[in-house]
Amino acid sequence: MNITRSQLKRTLDFLRMLDGASPYFGLQWTDKGVAVFRSSNLGQVYSGNWDESKHPVVVSVSHLATSLDALRADEFEILRGPNDSLYLKALGEFSAEVRIHTVRESTVWRKRHVGGAVLKDYDLKLFAGIDPRPFSLQMEPVVKAGKMLLTTGSGIIMRHGLGASVFPYPRAAFLKAITGREIERLFLTAEGYWGAVMDGHQLIVAGHRVGDPLFNKYDRPIAPLSEIAAPSFMAALSSAVRWADKSARVTFDTRRGIIATEDAQHNSGEFSFGSPDNWTPFALDYGMAKLLGDVFVQTTDERIHLIENQGNTLRLLRGPWEVVLHVFR
16 A cells, blocks of 8 residues: 555654553554554544454554654555565655564554543634643643643643633643644543544543642632733743753842843843832742743733732733742742
8 A cells, every 4th residue: 555755654643642652553454545543551542444343463653653764755655564564665766665563463552442422522622722742740630610720840830711611631641642733523422531533533532530629729819910011021031041050040030130040150141021110029940930931932912910929929820821830039
């Protein structure tokens, strides 16, 4: 069966959507092209034309990707050899043929998940504008009261304005997998799996049911105290994060702006952004400052608001994104 480089790359992209997935995937030949299936402990991704009754070839994902990078052609033929072997043959001017690593189907290569019937369909844009990939999450997301809580080691993120509450909650693996993709269907199954249909492939990942106490702790009223022009703040923050040493703190001063040090001893850089007079100077660890930039870059709102809070906790809001940080004063 012939397949183009772009088709093969797109298939590999879908196979790589799942975190911690099997190193192998099932490959079938069908009247509508190749069909694939890959799973993890939490879910699975597979082609819409996958047929459970057909015997697949079980292929190494990484070896297929490496082999594709080594071949220069734009079109290939995928050949099934004896004993479930697989060959990728380059067509055109740069002809070549490589054998792709495969294993017996009796090898433990997948965990099958049964999501059950679709319980509810959701608006395709329910999670639009949310990219959790830059964040190192310490617990799974919580979606409640039209908001999403994301917990990191550097601070708390609250995404407002989702327009719906859901339960069970979607896992980070699911949100990362659908980020930036054209979704044709978004749904929840009777067995508690979140699912999405994208470009002829279906993804299902088990939902979860924990995190409400932490969500309730940070779901607090918003009372803005002052505001800053977002473009100048983001430009200063971006420069400071690039300049600062990762072991040093980044200081936010009412007159001088953001002050970063190239290392813990010297070479300070000052980046002005027009900080408000009613700010109390504070400092953040490098990871907190980077988190702030990674969150606020996901919206284009022109203003950043300082939200009323107590103690050594800072709350900032830009558009639908709120960040809660424990600062040093």
